Amino acid sequence: MTHLIDLTGLIAATPESSALWTFLGRLHPLVVHFAIALVLVGALVELVRIIFRREGGSPFAFTALCYAAVAACLASWFGWIAAEAGVGEDLRTDLFLHRWGGILLSILLLATMCAALLARCTKVHWALPGYRVGLFASAGLVSIVGYFGGELAWGEGYLFRGLIDSGPSEQTTPDIVESSTGTQAVAFTQVQPILEEFCYRCHGPKKQKAKLRLDDMAALFSGPESDWIIKPGDAAGSLLFERMVLPEGEDGKMPPDAPYPSQSQVDLVRNWIDEGAPHDDATPATVSVPRGESTGESAATVDSDGPGQSVDPAVQSAVARLRARGIHVSPLAIDSNEWEVNASLVKPPFANDDMALLDGLQPALVWLNLARSDIDDAGMPALASFINLRKLRLENTKVADAGLESLSQMQKLEVLNLYGTGITDKALSILGGLGSLRTLYVWQTDVTAGAVASFTKQHPSITVIDGRDSAPAAEEGDADSKEQAGDTQPES
Numbered sequence: 279m280t281h282l283i284d285l286t287g288l289i290a291a292t293p294e295s296s297a298l299w300t301f302l303g304r305l306h307p308l309v310v311h312f313a314i315a316l317v318l319v320g321a322l323v324e325l326v327r328i329i330f331r332r333e334g335g336s337p338f339a340f341t342a343l344c345y346a347a348v349a350a351c352l353a354s355w356f357g358w359i360a361a362e363a364g365v366g367e368d369l370r371t372d373l374f375l376h377r378w379g380g381i382l383l384s385i386l387l388l389a390t391m392c393a394a395l396l397a398r399c400t401k402v403h404w405a406l407p408g409y410r411v412g413l414f415a416s417a418g419l420v421s422i423v424g425y426f427g428g429e430l431a432w433g434e435g436y437l438f439r440g441l442i443d444s445g446p447s448e449q450t451t452p453d454i455v456e457s458s459t460g461t462q463a464v465a466f467t468q469v470q471p472i473l474e475e476f477c478y479r480c481h482g483p484k485k486q487k488a489k490l491r492l493d494d495m496a497a498l499f500s501g502p503e504s505d506w507i508i509k510p511g512d513a514a515g516s517l518l519f520e521r522m523v524l525p526e527g528e529d530g531k532m533p534p535d536a537p538y539p540s541q542s543q544v545d546l547v548r549n550w551i552d553e554g555a556p557h558d559d560a561t562p563a564t565v566s567v568p569r570g571e572s573t574g575e576s577a578a579t580v581d582s583d584g585p586g587q588s589v590d591p592a593v594q595s596a597v598a599r600l601r602a603r604g605i606h607v608s609p610l611a612i613d614s615n616e617w618e619v620n621a622s623l624v625k626p627p628f629a630n631d632d633m634a635l636l637d638g639l640q641p642a643l644v645w646l647n648l649a650r651s652d653i654d655d656a657g658m659p660a661l662a663s664f665i666n667l668r669k670l671r672l673e674n675t676k677v678a679d680a681g682l683e684s685l686s687q688m689q690k691l692e693v694l695n696l697y698g699t700g701i702t703d704k705a706l707s708i709l710g711g712l713g714s715l716r717t718l719y720v721w722q723t724d725v726t727a728g729a730v731a732s733f734t735k736q737h738p739s740i741t742v743i744d745g746r747d748s749a750p751a752a753e754e755g756d757a758d759s760k761e762q763a764g765d766t767q768p769e770s
Contacts, residue, residue, distance in 0.1 A: 304356075320413060346387055376423060511552060522547065600635050661685065668691060673697035702724045
């Protein structure tokens, strides 16, 4: 993955506002469906032309192909921006496949368009068959890429959910029953495991379908009260509870497929809401439990010792501070005790004074994105204690050689992006001592070609991307780590 085009670096190099990039990212669904329609219709028209043995390629299919190629390129670009901006924060394998499948489709469409031009303008014998093969292959690939897009938007197994019988369920439609808890209040710690087991997969830290997040109580009860899906004191009028008690198979049923919450679990949620939905005991960063597995008495959480333990109070405090500043913070993956922080889009930009917000995350932070921030050499010493970092992005910052001295103890660092910084050849001598470093970005810096050649000769295990021989590669950690994340993704 070390030689893929670094679209994120190209985006970062453009001095546009993050609001504009967020807007462009949200155009992805509009543009991508335009490309899908053009490819499929063009392939169908060309197939009809072949069946009726008409000479040459279809003019309509050629026109559709040209527009589709342009639309696919734009859709890939906008989709990448969306993932970078946190619109597609799920780190599962299907995000990786959807992202790179879309880029492969764009390349295939461009190549097919070139073959079509040759077929129309020359007598090259292979051009027409090549164009048709490419067009039909594009139609197949766009279906596959679209499938993974649907998985991301609507959840795993969405396409076949209504066709495949999941087998008889032992659960029946829950009836609304009277509270069995009397006057004793139901604590949120009793309800949280139920939400984790049945809701967080689609409405939790890594995915927020319908922009709904059930693991963040503060956000859940923010905004106009009329928009709350939980009405404290009124379970019957709460959308969350209404969806839970819908009959199996009915549109809007939550969760949409088996296993469903047991009668006692439904009663517990009902009583909790009727008693005012108290949530002062909510924990800030819980780990989703795979549906169908027992949750036990308490929520599964993460800390520096591994999944299933209580969150370190220092980590909790740091997460709360960073989120209050508007910075994206989340566990790297479900059932992970490792965290990522993305401060590249926050306004006003992350600066040296903000480095104190990270304090407490030292044992858990493995991915840190400070791209386009206002951090400089004076703020870098604050990073020295984050020795568990594996990926660090400092592109388009004011960091220079002196600041890199603070990275000397990061022996786990694998990916370092210094694109567009003020570093020189001296930086390479500093970074050569990082034993785990595998990918280093020095494009658009003052590092010379001779220094890069000497460095790679001394450290053959490190790939240096300097933009001289090829476009910068996509970060190895962005692709490989997302694929390894299991149920997940960008970050990227």
